Amino acid sequence: MDKKIKYLSTVVAFVGAISIANANEGNHNTKHWGYLGDSSPAHWGEIDSKFKMCGEGKQQSPIDIVSAKDANLTPLKLDYKVGSKSIINNGHSIQVNIKDGNSLTLDGKVYKLKQFHFHVPSENNIHGDKFPLEAHFVHVSDDGKIAVIGVMFEEGKENPILKRICNHLSHLDKGTKERCGLSAEDIKSIMPKDGDNYYRFKGSLTTPPCSEGVDWIVYKKPLNVSKEQVNAFFNTFSFPNNRPVQPANGRAIEE
Numbered sequence: 434m435d436k437k438i439k440y441l442s443t444v445v446a447f448v449g450a451i452s453i454a455n456a457n458e459g460n461h462n463t464k465h466w467g468y469l470g471d472s473s474p475a476h477w478g479e480i481d482s483k484f485k486m487c488g489e490g491k492q493q494s495p496i497d498i499v500s501a502k503d504a505n506l507t508p509l510k511l512d513y514k515v516g517s518k519s520i521i522n523n524g525h526s527i528q529v530n531i532k533d534g535n536s537l538t539l540d541g542k543v544y545k546l547k548q549f550h551f552h553v554p555s556e557n558n559i560h561g562d563k564f565p566l567e568a569h570f571v572h573v574s575d576d577g578k579i580a581v582i583g584v585m586f587e588e589g590k591e592n593p594i595l596k597r598i599c600n601h602l603s604h605l606d607k608g609t610k611e612r613c614g615l616s617a618e619d620i621k622s623i624m625p626k627d628g629d630n631y632y633r634f635k636g637s638l639t640t641p642p643c644s645e646g647v648d649w650i651v652y653k654k655p656l657n658v659s660k661e662q663v664n665a666f667f668n669t670f671s672f673p674n675n676r677p678v679q680p681a682n683g684r685a686i687e688e
């Protein structure tokens with residue numbers, strides 16, 4: 434745990450410095466949401482009426498997963514056959530867009546994998562612990578329902594797939610997009626192998642408009658990422674892109 438705490442205190446010190454720098458830039462775009470100053474998560478609900486769930490919602494994400502009920506969850510039905518098409522810096526996250534053809538089946542409903550993206554540090558916490566990096570695999574059904582799979586990364590060995598993503602980071606400026614040729618196997622390898630070892634709960638998008646009704650799945654087992662790789666993600670934005678944990682409000686969490 435020491436490493437995590439040390440990492441976070443560095444991040445907190447960094448944010449302090451950045452917030453001051455940002456405040457000095459002025460506030461020319463009030464509709465824009467972000468992670469710093471007047472556009473930070475605490476203000477999202479006021480920035481735009483379309484974002485009001487960010488302030489008023491009762492099943493918001495992320496959460497701290499503290500206690501879960503044993504629900505005999507079955508292994509996740511993932512059918513990933515195709516790879517990625519591009520990688521983009523959208524100003525809020527690094528996102529890998531996926532070709533059509535990968536699906537998650539949940540309670541008999543099919544959700545198509547659209548993209549995955551990263552948060553530094555993690556958004557969801559597990560038993561009060563934050564991780565240096567969390568990936569979100571965003572799946573959408575034909576009728577617009579959303580299911581997100583969260584994967585935690587802990588500091589350890591270099592991750593070979595993240596290395597290929599990291600190779601793009603230094604020249605991926607805000608708003609730019611590049612080709613990114615990850616295969617279906619590559620994508621599967623940044624998910625834990627034990628597909629029945631996860632938490633499940635209801636929540637929201639963790640970015641505006643913070644829409645609720647999102648099915649959340651968070652794998653319990655973290656994968657490895659090196660400190661250098663975490664720094665490469667962090668330095669792309671130079672601020673943490675995680676929304677703070679939201680009240681669970683008695684929400685059922687299954688495991």
Ligand SMILES: [Zn+2]
Pocket residue numbers: 550551552569639
């Ligand atoms: Zn996310």
